[in-house]
Amino acid sequence: MSTLRFVTTNSGKVQEAASYLDGLRRVEQLDYDYAELQSDDLAAIATHGAREAYRETDDDTPVIVDDAGLFVRGLSGFPGPYSAYVEDTLGIERVWELASDLDDRHAAFRCVVAYTDGDTVETFTGAVQGTMVAPRGDGGFGYDPIFEHDGTTFAEMPTDRKNALSHRGRALATFADWLAERAD
Known part of the structure; x- marks a missing residue:
């Protein structure tokens, strides 16, 4: 089975990808700090990162990079692709405010x-719809306590349920389907 490198420092993302790609590719973590393109377009950011990371590897092993964000309709899509920066500088409590x-x-x-x-x-896209709510729950990370889907915040969900619903999971499922079609 061939290998695929997931460019991330988050081992949880690698495990999630491995579960979606089981039987299609072996997933390895590549801890590489690519220069993140500043853009309002998630696809442009992820594409730039994938190209840069691939050029820096010493072989022909394919790579994947993901980029994600929380888009609040009433805030014209803010924080969007700047979600990590906003979380680091303002915190999720201020975003809720x-x-x-x-x-x-x-x-x-x-x-x-x-x-x-x-x-x-x-590129492969995934999304999950929800509502902004006051912080609830002890699980997850990032914006999970203030993002409610079907009456439950992502921070209140068990990890396996959240991963089955998540935007990343949906993108990885689409990617897995594409890989499977190429293998046929």
Whole structure:
């Protein structure tokens, strides 16, 4: 079975990818700090990262990079692709404060997985719809305590349920389908 490198410092993401790609590819973590493109477009950011990481590897092993964000409709999509920076500088409590007075607290987590084998770059998108709520739950990470899906925040969900619903999981499932089609 051939190998695929997931460019991330998060071993949990690697485990999640391995579960979706089981039988298709062996997934290894590549801890490489690529220069993140500043853009409003998740696909452009992930594509740039995948290309750069692939060029830095010493062989022809394909790589994937993901980029994700929380898009709040009532805040015109903010924080979007800047979600990690906003979380680090403002914190999720301040983001909730911004959203709490909105008439429209609809939000979506979105993710793009970019794949490259050096010759081609393909992107795969996943999203999950929800609502911004006051922080609840002790699990997950990032914005999970303030993102509610079907009455439960991601921080209140067991990891396996969250991964089955998640934006990253949906992008990885689409990617797995694409890989399976190529293998046939």
